[in-house]
Amino acid sequence: MRSEMMKFVRNVSLQCLNVFPHDHILKEAALVAEEISNTKMNSSSVAITPCRTLAKSLLKSNRQDVHLCGVYARREAAFGNIEYARKVFDMALLSIEGLPWDPKSNASLLFFWYAELELELSNNNSSRSSESSLSRTLHILCCLGCGVKFSQFKSQPSSLQLLRARQGFKEQIRVIQEAWIHGSINENYVASICRASLFEELTSGLESGIEILNQSLSMVLPERRRQIHQLELLFNYYIQMLWKHHSEVELANIWKILVQELQIYPFSPKLYNTIIQIGHLHTSPSKLRWIIDDYLHKLEKEALIIEYIESLKGNWVTTC
Secondary structure, X not given: OHHHHHHXXXXXXXXXXXXXXXXXXXXXXXXXXXXXXXXXXXXXXXXXXXXXXHHHHHHHHOOXXXXXXXXXXXXXXXXXXXXXXXXXXXXXXXXXXXXXXXXXXXXXXXXXXXXXXXXXXXXXXOHHHHHHHHHHHHHXXXXXXXXXXXXXXXXXXXXXXXXXXXXXXXXHHHHHXXXXXXXXXXXXXXHHHHHHHHHHHHHHOHHHHHHHHHHHHHOOOHHHHHHOHHHHHHHHXXXXXXXXXXXXXXXXXXXXXHHXXXXXXXXXXXXXXXXXXXXXXXXXXXXXXXXXXXXXXXHHHHHHHHHHHHHHHHHHHHHO
């Protein structure tokens, strides 16, 4: 039953990709559904990622799909095939220079995903492996910040490379912020901001990383932020960074930010998830329950008001 349901989800996702071919969330949904439909309860001994056949088939039909390469590499990593995931990321990034502009412009997210993978490995592994993964993370970010062609990791970036990358990221942020002033906001711009923030976090500390995110978010009015999905992704990264360093930041400050942002993103599952995590450390279960119930009640009232306004519009049109 579960397998058949996941096959249905996979097929629906693949059909939707015919209409939205650049939606990486649909691509990930298709691969995850394929994994679940092909994974038995006791699959710990399986070495091949269950979605590999489907991913290769999709890539064969469109070898320039940079996002699909990134989504597939992340699935390989999630299944424990780290070296294979690195191979896929490296292959995709090395081939970017020969691609037309459109696929090449999607590479921002690919760089960010690769850097995030290595950073996660550096946090979870032994000291020696952790140091290697952190060096890999900085290497990936330096390639992008310096504006040079991507190359496979060989050694830790030099101080000069780090300096050039910092200057490069500053220039990229300046260009992006100018574009935001004119209303141009997309997922690649958001990924670029996140990369720059991550670079500052790793090289200068949490405050420098948070400063970049604060500057970017403050450029857009709350009313407009609510309407732009990409800015919700940026805020999710902001919260993720705060949660990662919650032992260094006052929980009261994080809690204040979370509760304020609920007014802008009342339907964000990641925001509610973080509220529960922080609330477990910061406040009592009863107060946490009250806050969530209060917002759900407000949302319910808001939905009823919208429905009432729409019905009034309908009556007005009929009367006229």
